[in-house]
Amino acid sequence: MNEPRKPRVAVVFGGRSSEHGISCVTAGSVLAAIDRDKYDVVPVGIATDGRWVLESDDATRLAISGSTLPEVDASNAMVALLGAAGSTDLVVTGAAEVPRTLGSVDVVFPLLHGPWGEDGTLQGMLEMAGVRYVGSGVLASAVGMDKAFMKIVLEAAGLPVTPGITVTRREWDTDRVSALTRVEELDYPSFAKPARGGSSIGISKIHHQDEIAEAIELALEYDTKVLVEVAAVGAREVECGVLATVDGDPETSRPAEVRIGGGHEFYDFEAKYLADQDTEIDLPADLPPEVEQELRRLAVRAFEALSCEGLARVDFFVLADHTVVINELNTMPGFTPTSMFPQMWAESGVSYPELVDRLITLALERDTGLR
Template sequence: MAQRIRVGIVFGGASSEHDVSCLTAGGVSRAIDADRFEVVGIGITPSGRWVQVPADELRALRKQGDELPRLDESRPTAVLLPGAGDGSARIATIDGDRLADVRPFDVAFTLLHGPFGEDGTIQGMFEMLGVKYVGSGVAASANGMDKDLMKRTLAASGLPGCRFVTVTARQWSQQREESLARIAKLGFPVFVKPARGGSSVGITKVDAVDELEQAVLFAQKFDPKLVVEEGVLGAREVEFAVLGGRGGAPRVSLPGEIVMRTDGAFYDFEAKYVSDDDAILMVPTAMDDELRERAADVAARTFEAMGAEGLARVDLFLAADGHVLVNEINTMPGFTHISMFPALWAASGMDYTALITDLIEQALERPVGLR
């Protein structure tokens, strides 16, 4: 039997999405093709320390009731080391003044969500060390995480989106009335969001101007920079999963749709990861051929305009007048049992295990350095 490819699954992280990352890592490690791949568990604790996690413990990470899994701080600190110049690396535990349990891996599968992982930071470290890794590079990851920069990039590329206002910490502290006036021009409802966050953490739907200040202060707990978006009334919220083309055009899945069970509700953190009852995920969703092809084309163009690699989920609004609007791109979507990304590919003919294999193969095929 040929030696298995060693995959360093990097998860956890210092962001507010730590628990979601742990949940994703558990799902991926259970579904990975064990005949081809050997899992090397690389955790990052909530305080930002790197640690080694045995593969069996990694596979055991799952939701317990309403509680999401989480790394504790009791494990000894580990350190990432460069490999032999072939795209590989090593993880080692610090034991006093020496390194112990040195484990090499051939490719990194980074499952970090949010800042300090999904935002180009760890991708930059891998680039500097010459490590092969799954997913988008530095620029696409950074711009995809920052909703302000993402929307500016897509607009410059001619892709349609909803109206938005960016509010920085300085603008809020020194130009509060002007900031509130800019937001009010969007009309209501609006969605107040941390600019550099994900998993719907810190988002508030605002229906009137007197609710704005509280929503802004809440979002600023997660990011001092905010994006406020107009609510697209009567729109369908659909999503496409996109894979790198491996030498050709991006591959786009069938569409899925999120339908909230309660009128006026939105797809928040609770609905995504805790409750199984708040939303219905239509996978695939019904759509006439012309609209599906038009929306899929927007999803593929979004992937390419952002310079994404490997994978992304593109979220769209289908407005009541037939227009397709880009909501956002997620360069590291979730892989939980209720996540749209693997579900969309399963509906399109690629199961969970095959999807993980495809992503690892893309990373191994991709050269390190500028490309």
Template sequence: MVFGGVSPEHSISCLTAANVVAAMDPDRFRAVGIGITRDGIWTRWSAEEILDLRSQGQLPEVPAGHHGTGLRRLDGGTFLVDNDGGGDPEPVDVVFPLLHGPFGEDGTIQGLFEMTGVRYVGCGVAASANCMDKHLTKVLLDEAGLGVGPYAVIRPHEWQTDPQACLERLSGLTYPLFVKPARGGSSVGITRVPGPEGLVAAIEEARRHDPKVLVEQGLSGREIECSVLGGHNGQPPRASLPGEIIVHNPEGFYDFDAKYLTDDALATVSVPADLDEATTRTVRETAVKAFQVLGCEGLARIDTFVTEDGQVLINEPNTMPGFTRTSGFPLMWQASGMNYRELVTDLLDLAIERPLGLR
């Protein structure tokens, strides 16, 4: 498995890796790890060392000091090979890329897996890239007739050459607005803007993380998410029972702190969501259709808003959602009858079944 990485979600990836290793069926799988430091160095980890990340008493990270390593395509397959030439190459049957955010969930490392000829869990190159870019996601969903909320995009050259024109273009949206890095995750760099006076600062904050910025009109409704798994052997994708994000502060939103650093004071995840049967069915059908339209494989969490008039509008997909035991993705599958170990096994089996080749 690969974890850590250079994105702001480095520590969450480490927690995810420890939980996944703990859940793996030891009768079927043997885990070895590639821990990527915050500055991009690839290092080799044993399963026991990955498990120890859970006991650090704080958000863990990949330190320097482990043997440098990498994936290499050799005669007979793909292997984990230490940079100093020490030890025997370790054969790799499938990679579980437990990386969140840029340079892990955006198609970059998926391209490397394709080049090294190794199977891997999750979406392919194009689907990963399109789902990471919130603007491209909305374009694809809208083209397929799936509902998305009002939004606008600020491209790097537009803000650099004529920021006033960008602001005038945003005047057609109704406050509050949510200003986001177009390609990011875990709500890093997102600002809720209640009025025009905070808009420029919010755009500049988003641009610190990504020069391309997405501005969304705030939606009135319930935040409902649904976990999707690919189907085995050509079968259709499967949708879990939905969950609901309940934000307790009406002026707040489900940001990084609410997701990972606090107790339930800011927000809670209610699984399964308290929805009527018809709405539950619509959310699940919408999630599966979005998964297919976006070309997803393996897994994704589809986040939606259910409006007061019953519309289901897609907010965004997440192709490698949080995978700690308290994260929404495994909790929704648990509510649907699949425990954590079964979920990890299912994902690895899906990756093993999938043929090699560009996607």
């Protein structure tokens, strides 16, 4: 009698965004954690030019080396999802080779960060193909990626956010004076960031009027829309993980506080990924019980306001008077060794391998389509 086939998990990572390397690091950690006795795992990389390839299952190749980030090897054999009646197969195609199938895919674990992956584009493709996947659907992914629209949705739900405005490439090119005037009307300091970016890439802190143009130009290198927000001066940066349950009631982790040192003015890319000695994490965050309770309550409300599924990390500012303000929500938070999301859940009693297994299990139990 044949044993039942193990569920096949396609771990998809890389992508065309500026966060390609961080996505690869995240994938390396997840590949090392998946229970191979329980799942059949297929690593699928998306190269920076958009090609899908069959990647190495060697997690160590996807680690940060000094300050060098890993990349998907675009020279590998190309791979595609081929829809068939009742299933979706992974088909490998190589130069001068007959296409071969790796068998059907039961669930995709999309570990892409940024546009062309985390923003609902990949989720839409998987919905069309009828393939189950980890994490939020098209709408929540798209809104979660676009911080400007995220603020609109959160405000409409009655949730506290920092004041901000958007500046588009078109406005900057055709009516720069108006754009500068609107930014100048915000308080200083403020932050300019790509509206649909992540990993703190392209962010600048604006201290005075003379820095506005340079900050917006930098953000426009990564996106055609820039979000400028008032800085929460003196606030503590606290994050909280949200995890869906089978019965649909989200759970929250113990929150963690990020404290920046080493001359970093804010939690920038280097402080996040390349300067562990300069960044300190208080886990759990040293908060009064009523403040932690309020923060966790707001994390669930933000999760539900965006119609998130599976998981999310909600980032907060805790002001001097203990007022809690939402900074942003990430529908696919990082899973690198230094990422906050798995660390917070480990502190809350869910180990890294258990967290990965729970997310895959949730995805396998959830149908695609309207729900």
